Amino acid sequence: MKQRRYIKLKEKYFQDNGGLLLQQKLANHGVETTRIFCAEELEKATNNYDDGRVLGKGSYGIVYKGILPKNKTVAIKKSKIGAPTQSEQFVNELVIFLKSTTEMW
Structure with a gap:
């Protein structure tokens, strides 16, 4: 049960x-x-x-x-906890970043 x-909590997050x-x-x-x-x-x-790994x-x-x-x-982006609208903007930022890096290769 635990x-x-x-698992449900991870899915919710x-x-x-x-x-x-x-x-x-x-x-x-x-x-x-x-x-x-x-x-x-x-x-x-x-x-x-670790703070020493911040880019x-x-x-x-x-x-x-x-x-x-x-x-x-690899570069790992960890989102700041915030409003639901921020998660959409965070996702858009990632998509733009990923598109630009894949076009370079």
Whole structure:
């Protein structure tokens, strides 16, 4: 029962923070190189969001340098907790960023 509650809570946070909206927009814009990671993977990649790994701060979140398995370096954007309208703007910002980086490659 605890496990089910935990899973439902994670799904709620995913929806509240624009996770479904992000998936839809990525599909609509044809961005295929993006993967959505679970919280545990992101914490490990950023060394528990260590301040030494901060690459930049923006209106809707903080960007961290993350190191994935096989020493792949990535940028991880962690949204700031806020109003539901901010999650939509955060998602739009990510989609624009992803489109611009995939066009470069």
